[in-house]
Amino acid sequence: MLLDNKVAVVTGASRGIGRAVALALAQAGAKVVINYAGNAAAAREVEEKITALGGEALVVQADVAQLESVEDLVKQAIEKFGRIDILVNNAGITRDNLLMRMKEEDWDAVINTNLKGIFNCTKTIARVMMKQRSGKIINMSSVVGVTGNAGQANYAAAKAGVIGFTKSMAKELASRGITVNAVAPGFIATDMTAVLSDQIKEELAGRVPLGRLGSAEEVASAVLFLVSDAATYITGQTLHVDGGMVM
Ligand code: NAD
Numbered sequence: 001m002l003l004d005n006k007v008a009v010v011t012g013a014s015r016g017i018g019r020a021v022a023l024a025l026a027q028a029g030a031k032v033v034i035n036y037a038g039n040a041a042a043a044r045e046v047e048e049k050i051t052a053l054g055g056e057a058l059v060v061q062a063d064v065a066q067l068e069s070v071e072d073l074v075k076q077a078i079e080k081f082g083r084i085d086i087l088v089n090n091a092g093i094t095r096d097n098l099l100m101r102m103k104e105e106d107w108d109a110v111i112n113t114n115l116k117g118i119f120n121c122t123k124t125i126a127r128v129m130m131k132q133r134s135g136k137i138i139n140m141s142s143v144v145g146v147t148g149n150a151g152q153a154n155y156a157a158a159k160a161g162v163i164g165f166t167k168s169m170a171k172e173l174a175s176r177g178i179t180v181n182a183v184a185p186g187f188i189a190t191d192m193t194a195v196l197s198d199q200i201k202e203e204l205a206g207r208v209p210l211g212r213l214g215s216a217e218e219v220a221s222a223v224l225f226l227v228s229d230a231a232t233y234i235t236g237q238t239l240h241v242d243g244g245m246v247m
Contacts, residue, residue, distance in 0.1 A: 001028055001029030002028040002029060002224070002228050002229070003025060003029045003228065004029040005029075006025075006029070006030040006085040006086055006227075007033070007083050008031070008084075008086035008088065009035065009073070009086070009121070009125060010025065010035065010090055011088065012035065012037065012064070012092065013035055013043065013046060014037075014045075014046060015042055015191055016188075017220065018035075018088070018090040019216065020217050021088050021090060021216075021220045021224075022050070023050065023220070024217070024220035024223065024224045025086065025088075025224065025227070026050040026053055027053060027055075029055075030055075030085075030086065031055065032050060032056075032058075033058045033060055033076075033077045033081070033084075034046050034047055034050075034060070035061075035062050035091070036059065036060075037061070037062075043059045043061075058077065060073045060076050064117030064121055065116055065117050067120045067124070070117075074128065083128070083132060084125050084128045084129065084135070086135070086136045086137075087121060087122065087135070087137045087138070089117070089122065089138065090138075090140045091114075092113060092114045092117075092140060093109065093114065094152065094192060095110050095154060096152050096155070099153055106154060109154075111154060111157065111161075114155065114159065115157075115158040115161045118139050118165060122137060122169060126169070126173060126178065129178050133176055133177045135176075135177070136178070137173075137179070137180040138182070138226055138227060139162050139180070140162070140182070140185070141160075141162040141163050141182040141183065141184040141238060142156075143184050143185070143240065143245055143246045144156045145158070145160040145161075145163055146163070146238075146240075146246055147246055162182055163238050166181060166236065166238065170236030171236065179231070179235040180235055181226045181231075181237050181239065182238040182239070183223055183226070184238050184239065184240045184241070184246075185242060186214060186241065186246070187201075187213045188215065188216060188218075188241075189213045189215060189216070190216055193213065201213065208242070208244065209243060209244035209245065211243070212243065213243075214241060214242070226239065
């Protein structure tokens with residue numbers, strides 16, 4: 001299979017896009033470390049699905065914003081599987097508000113999870129990949145990081161930061177055989193967007209040339225491509241999975 005003998009770490013993999021990515025990678029033959037922040041039962045359900053497919057998985061609780069927590073995750077992953085070939089930095093949160101109403105703690109929470117979390121995981125796991133002289137890193141950005149969005153200054157700043165971080169890492173890690181790319185989803189139907197009203201969802205779909213929200217599985221397909229041998233000469237790129245919304 002496409003990812004036979006590969007070991008993948010997917011952050012925030014208990015639901016939404018991370019869950020779909022974990023399942024897609026497992027279906028392609030990878031052993032998957034399912035990281036979750038709070039919902040152990042949901043993470044176990046992903047593990048059960050992977051086991052049912054004949055695959056192998058490890059569930060690890062860790063807060064990506066905390067370096068020690070990430071170091072513990074990596075220790076457990078190495079103890080279980082001996083190597084890490086793929087890192088999907090997917091974990092993310094929103095704390096939306098207009099600037100004048102945005103609390104400092106909402107700014108910090110989003111930057112710490114969505115940007116520092118990627119720094120923590122990449123720094124810790126790239127160390128493993130550098131020794132292996134190979135690896136694929138995917139960072140979850142967003143179209144909002146490219147276009148900006150009123151009410152999402154924290155989220156947009158973090159997601160734009162992810163693109164700059166991705167390009168820098170692509171340059172820094174290329175000589176070690178590691179590729180680093182970003183995926184920028186548009187409006188994807190997950191729990192993150194479930195909070196939006198039907199009216200807002202309809203308005204959003206109206207701004208998408210393909211005329212609908214995307215699915216988590218459609219984002220997972222793009223990740224699968226970028227971590228596969230079909231994408232060995234691609235690094236430092238941001239692949240938009242947005243139905244043509246931003247072009
Ligand atoms: P989601 O809320 O369904 O899932 C996010 C996951 O991240 C959850 O499982 C959550 O527990 C986990 N997480 C949050 N904080 C964490 C932490 N500190 N440590 C570990 N895990 C943590 O959201 P989703 O829609 O699946 O989004 C996944 C990624 O895709 C996020 O980075 C998000 O910003 C990005 N994205 C989503 C959309 C969309 O429309 N849904 C669009 C663009 C980008």
